[in-house]
Amino acid sequence: MPANPERGDRRVRIVFMGTPEFAVPSLRELHRRGFRIEAVVTQPDRPRGRGHRVLPTPVALEAERLGLPVYKPARVSEPEFAGELRRLEPDAIALVAFGQLIPKAILELPRLGCVNVHPSLLPRYRGASPIHAPILAGDAETGVTTMLMDEGLDTGDILMQERVPIAPHEHAGDLHDRLAALGARLLAETLDGLAAGRLVPVPQDDALASYAPKVQKVELDWSLPHETVARTIRGLSPFPGVYTFRGEQRLKLHRAVPGRGDPAQAAPGEVLAVGEEGIAVACGGGSVLVTEVQPEGKAVMRAADFARGYRVAAGERWGRSA
Numbered sequence: 001m002p003a004n005p006e007r008g009d010r011r012v013r014i015v016f017m018g019t020p021e022f023a024v025p026s027l028r029e030l031h032r033r034g035f036r037i038e039a040v041v042t043q044p045d046r047p048r049g050r051g052h053r054v055l056p057t058p059v060a061l062e063a064e065r066l067g068l069p070v071y072k073p074a075r076v077s078e079p080e081f082a083g084e085l086r087r088l089e090p091d092a093i094a095l096v097a098f099g100q101l102i103p104k105a106i107l108e109l110p111r112l113g114c115v116n117v118h119p120s121l122l123p124r125y126r127g128a129s130p131i132h133a134p135i136l137a138g139d140a141e142t143g144v145t146t147m148l149m150d151e152g153l154d155t156g157d158i159l160m161q162e163r164v165p166i167a168p169h170e171h172a173g174d175l176h177d178r179l180a181a182l183g184a185r186l187l188a189e190t191l192d193g194l195a196a197g198r199l200v201p202v203p204q205d206d207a208l209a210s211y212a213p214k215v216q217k218v219e220l221d222w223s224l225p226h227e228t229v230a231r232t233i234r235g236l237s238p239f240p241g242v243y244t245f246r247g248e249q250r251l252k253l254h255r256a257v258p259g260r261g262d263p264a265q266a267a268p269g270e271v272l273a274v275g276e277e278g279i280a281v282a283c284g285g286g287s288v289l290v291t292e293v294q295p296e297g298k299a300v301m302r303a304a305d306f307a308r309g310y311r312v313a314a315g316e317r318w319g320r321s322a
Helices: 021-032 058-066 077-088 132-137 173-197 224-234 303-310
Strands: 013-018 034-042 046-048 052-056 092-096 115-119 141-148 155-164 242-246 249-258 269-276 278-282 288-296
Touching: 013 021, 013 077, 021 034, 021 058, 021 092, 021 173, 034 077, 034 269, 077 269, 092 173, 115 173, 132 173, 141 173, 155 173, 224 249, 224 278, 224 288, 242 303, 269 303, 278 303
Parallel strands: 013 034, 013 092, 092 115
Antiparallel strands: 046 052, 115 141, 141 155, 242 249, 249 288, 269 278, 278 288
8 A cells, every 4th residue: 555645754753943933834744744753842932022921932832732842942052952852863853944053963963864944945045034035036936945954054955845936916924824834845745755765965056046134124215116115015024024104103014016107207205096906106116006004003904994094195205205
């Protein structure tokens, strides 16, 4: 009888290392497929959210829900922690957005290696912001790569890779969720393939490498071309965020698409039109249609609803230079 592709190899002992929401689908999928997860390693509890309450990481919460043992080392570089992992005798370590550098002593521990899920088409977009980077660059596609980790920054040999298109309306939050789900499936398939000896690691071509540095919250520059403005809003939403000012009111911009036509007589940041589709705003070249916004201290809302509630009118200017 052929093996069930939806069932993980129970003979393979896994240690899972991950921290944020992006890693939760991977942990959940490995557990669903029946992989033998010996332990889950995540970052220590820290103050989170507006109230700065000390809370477990999303991965810690999911591991506890699944009844899995959880380790929360302050530094995985401590020799004592490597000793703890050695006692678990893992065949493979699966890492998804863990958040600490992994020392050589741990990388060399499992016989099948340390498998990392990276949400880009490596060697493109190594680094801290691989989900944001392709939207900001205007790429038509992105994907997920699984690789065997080495001591470099996202430089390990590629095991599996899958491409997905980026929709014109999609922002970084949408892409995050899609790539998290794809990464979960690809990780499970990679671990099965490694255990069965079906995968041949392929070295990355460093000549094709690019780097995605950590992104920061920005105040929007309306004088930029409309394509750049739309990509900036989509690429940094919902986190870390893009904002502008409407008079004294700070306004976070969540979604936008390039507008139609070229408002040659309008100043950058000038509202051109308000309608059910959104708020059209002039840029340095062309315009954008803003479709979702968030007033400071309020929930995200449709731009059309914001325009009605806050009496947005054509001709007003957004931005500090207004």
